[in-house]
Amino acid sequence: MTALRDILIARIRDGGAMPLADYMAECLMHPEHGYYATRDPLGATGDFTTAPEISQLFGELMGLALAQAWLDQGAPAPFTLAECGPGRGTLMADLLRATRGVPGFHAAMRLHLVEASPALRAVQRATLGRDDVTWLDEVADLPEAPLFLIANEFFDALPIRQFIRAGAGAGWCERCVGVSDGKLVPEAGAPTQVAQLARRLEDTREGDVVEICEAGEAAADVIGARIAAHGGAALIVDYGGWRTLGDTFQAVRRHQRADPFEAPGMADLTAHVDFEALARAAAPAKHTRPTPQGVVLERLGVTARAQVLAKALEGEALESHIAAHRRLTHPQEMGTLFQVLGLYPPNAAPPPGCDA
Numbered sequence: 001m002t003a004l005r006d007i008l009i010a011r012i013r014d015g016g017a018m019p020l021a022d023y024m025a026e027c028l029m030h031p032e033h034g035y036y037a038t039r040d041p042l043g044a045t046g047d048f049t050t051a052p053e054i055s056q057l058f059g060e061l062m063g064l065a066l067a068q069a070w071l072d073q074g075a076p077a078p079f080t081l082a083e084c085g086p087g088r089g090t091l092m093a094d095l096l097r098a099t100r101g102v103p104g105f106h107a108a109m110r111l112h113l114v115e116a117s118p119a120l121r122a123v124q125r126a127t128l129g130r131d132d133v134t135w136l137d138e139v140a141d142l143p144e145a146p147l148f149l150i151a152n153e154f155f156d157a158l159p160i161r162q163f164i165r166a167g168a169g170a171g172w173c174e175r176c177v178g179v180s181d182g183k184l185v186p187e188a189g190a191p192t193q194v195a196q197l198a199r200r201l202e203d204t205r206e207g208d209v210v211e212i213c214e215a216g217e218a219a220a221d222v223i224g225a226r227i228a229a230h231g232g233a234a235l236i237v238d239y240g241g242w243r244t245l246g247d248t249f250q251a252v253r254r255h256q257r258a259d260p261f262e263a264p265g266m267a268d269l270t271a272h273v274d275f276e277a278l279a280r281a282a283a284p285a286k287h288t289r290p291t292p293q294g295v296v297l298e299r300l301g302v303t304a305r306a307q308v309l310a311k312a313l314e315g316e317a318l319e320s321h322i323a324a325h326r327r328l329t330h331p332q333e334m335g336t337l338f339q340v341l342g343l344y345p346p347n348a349a350p351p352p353g354c355d356a
Contacts, residue, residue: 004033004265009179017176017187020249021159021214024269028157029116033265036117036157049255050153051237051293051334052091055324057309058152059094061300062235065352066095066148067102069233073348076231077108079146084114084139084219085154089127095150096128114139114154139219147232149223155278156238156270158215162249165200165208166191175209177261184261209247211271217281220343224282227343233351234282234343240273241339242290248272275341288342288354294335296353297328 008026012018028035051058070079083092092113099105112134115121121135136142142149163172173188180187200210223234240248251260253267260269279287306325313321329335342354350356 002033002263002265004030005184005263007033008177008184008264009182012177012179012184017178017189019161020175020177020186021161023177023184023264024159024249027260027264027267027269028159030265035265035268036120038119038265050087050091051328051338052087052094052152054327054334055321056094057297057302057305057325058328059091060098061297061302061305061353062091062150062152062237063095063098064102065235065300066150066233067099067105069344069348069351070105070148071102073146073231073233073345075104075108076146077104078110079108079148079232080112080143080226081109082112082114082142082147082149084149084151085157086113086115086124087120087153089113089124091150091152092124093127109148110134110143110145112136112142114142139222142222142226144226144230146230147223147226147234149232149234150237151234152237154238155213155216155219155236155273156240157268158213158219160211160213160249160271162247163194163197163210163212164188165204165206165210167206172197172210184264186261203243204245208245211244211248211274213271213274213277216273217277220278220281224285224343227282227345228285231345231348233348234285235351235354236273236275236278236341236343237293237338238273239337239339240275240290242274243276244272244274275339278341279343282343284346285343286346286350288340288344288350288356290339290341291353291355292331292336293338293340294329294331296340297335299353302329 029037031037086092114136116137162175166173170191171193173191175186175188177184178187248271251258251267251269258267275290327333342351344350
């Protein structure tokens, strides 16, 4: 039992079943009982661990890739350096440390963090220890300026809508959240036509589930518009695929899979990212093909950097370092599960490490 569960059940009984996107948004960002609004979810004592928390290698190399893209585009000044969903601020701290030696980079940057959680903003403020950070509630608030942006495991946590394909010509049934025997349960609405899914008729059949992340597409639209108009680059790192298919909605609690409807507000809720939808929304900015995280990191020199760091380590610290390198890059761990989508201006080269 959770306080948010009782609130949602009362709301559904009063107004009817709610779309999955609304349920997901309430579970994650309810101001009093939402998952991200009330806690730091990362690390061994939290519910999940992200790449920056595993090793400094990730943030350092992603930061240097953005800095090289900045140099390749003539080092515009000033420019916006931004991160979406910065977690504890670990990635940005590593990025800033790695780019200190890039001439002019820090002097020209204007640092922006897109973070809606007050709890995580406080952690980020402590981690970074800087007085030049601007926090934004939404991607739409990013300045009109050259934009160099990193988003690691940001888009997977944005609310999704789910649709189940009905019979031939009948349209789609949206999956909602209702109440049965005092419990929150998924249920399907009546068939309807969905213009956004017209292009998915060619690769689906009756009973297939297709997910739409309207918030993700809106964010990609803003990022792409800034980059196309002013220059810049974005590295979007997440798990998912090109034109995703199927039910990918999931909950994680204490590093284990959980029932997403059992304890709202107490578990992390995510879904796979449809990189095709993000790329389409980001036009007229150009996009790379999604490239496995391990491949991108190897192209950026992760093994050489890991060897340098290993020289100062021994014993358990060295073993942990080797394990972290493997976890980030190995195909059977995060190396293939996570993909990197690069966005860049029509007249520029793709970000380093990404496939054109």
